[in-house]
Amino acid sequence: MMPPETIPDPTSRPSMRGFAARAGLEQAWAWIDARSPARDAETVEIREAVGRHAASDLAAGCDLPPADRVAADGFAVRAADTVGASDYNPIPLELTGQPVAVSVGDAVPPGTDAVAAIDRIRSDFGMIELVASVAEGEGIERRGDDVGAGTIVLAAGRRIRASDAALLAALGIDTVAVVRRPVVRIVPVGREIGDAGDLDSPMLAALVERDGGIADRRPAVPGGADALHGLLARPGADLILVAGGSGLGETDRSAEALAAAGSLDIHGIALRPADSLALGMAGGVPVAILPGHPGRCFAGYQAVAGRAVRRMAGGSTGFPFPQATLVTARKIVSPGGWSDFCRVRLTGDGRVEPIGSGGLASLWSVARADGFVLVPADREGYPAGSAVTVHLFDLPAGD
Structure with missing residues (x-):
């Protein structure tokens, strides 16, 4: 069943209650597009x-080249003097006038209208001979041949x-x-920082830079709403990414902080595995709250938040990856009613297969993935042998 279009009351605290409704992925994209115009010049x-x-x-303010110039190494000649030249009937260059050696980029010598390239020349016993005729204009680049003045x-x-x-x-x-490159403030929530340290911020910073933004990484803040409120309201950013505290647990307070700092417009999205993603405004700046788990955070950024960075940087809304139509080696299972960011890897025979469960998104599965298939909400996956569009993180070897 398709998710309802209703957005939950942004002023209500959702902790431990469950999402009243989830926005569709297209609804989240529309929200992003309406609030992420390109920055100024x-x-x-x-x-x-x-x-x-x-x-x-x-x-272009001028022609390129700005004047006729030589386009081949050789000798400048008059084309009419080369008629009939061949291996069987070589013509000594001296018969065409004083030979003038020229190189690429030189001005065309007066009285000449072509260049006999080196492969048209034979030198025997100190005599330079033409072994092929040359057409008028051959070996010469005319003014404006490359770019004419006024060309965009x-x-x-x-x-x-x-x-x-x-x-x-x-x-x-x-x-x-x-x-102008947008400044993207990245705020990890302290509760999500485990023994391995902050895993989300370095990943998000790299993705932001890839998409044309300037990553402004901030130290982790405690999970309380009050501590986060100040960073959300502080000026100086074009977009704010909060990593963590997006869910419905008793200690997940990021959505509450956003509601207090401005508006919580969307909380909960029908997208596996980033279903707790939230969107809102604070101080006139769009804010995306991403799940704290690195695998889910990665999916949420790629599928939703990265779109805002690319738009603000003047780019397109599409995914910044090469696409390929490939055949599934195994079935891709999706629940239906939800969009699914399905990680896939390439098989030895050039097909693709899913990695892990769409809802779990282990960090290892993300690191091993060669790309992803975005399964639309109106499909329950793809059977084995289906042709699917794969967004590749890197070009396959040999391409």
Whole structure:
């Protein structure tokens, strides 16, 4: 049965009562999208822009190349003087005028209109001969052949690559307007810090940086609502991620703290294995409360919270992973009525199989996974032999 669309009363304390209702995954995404617009623009040097998103369209201010130039190493010639040249009828270069050796990037010598590349040349007994004819314009790059003035070389929203930086430098562009990276405050709740220390914050910081944000890690706070309230209300962040205290236990107080600091808009989501995830606002900033268990925290960030970081950084709402359509080696079991972040691994024959139970999400199962299949709420999994969309954490070897 599909989960009801009703959101529980945000002012009620849910401890030990059970969720009155769970929002659907699409409902959580809609909440994120409405509250996570791209940040404002800032201008940075092009070397600092790589990996960032262009804030607006950027047009070339000049032609590239700015003038005709040589595009092949060889000798500049007049094409008409090379007609008929072949291995059986070599033409001495001296007969075409004074030979002019040229290299890639040189200006085209006056009186020439082509370049005979080195593989068109034979040198015997000190005589340089053409062994193939050359067409007019061959070996020459004309002004504007690469980019014409006025061409949009960076479209708004494009994630800038190293090759883009090289192109901008060639066009004489030193700076570019990019979307400001959102500051994401990461707050682990003390009750979730076990003998192994804080496992969630370093993981979340790495994911935030991957998605284009600046991770602002804070020390763990006690599990009490009052201690967390201050960090939620403090200015300086574009998004706040709380790791832990999201559930319904007597000591789970993160949702209560969020309600007191602003609003608790969604608490409980029909998503395995991050069903206790909460969303709300504090000080005008979106807040996502993620489960404290690292495996569930990972799923909650990937499926929901990461979407906010990517949108704020100027990126797309989609998952930041390569996709592949692969066949299931074993059945994927899902309860139906819930979306399911199902961890999978690749088999030796190129198929995929689920790892562990969707509701448990052990840290080992997350570490071993090659990717995940997001099973929609209207399906009860996939039988063996089904073609499924797999979001791969890394490209398979050989790709």
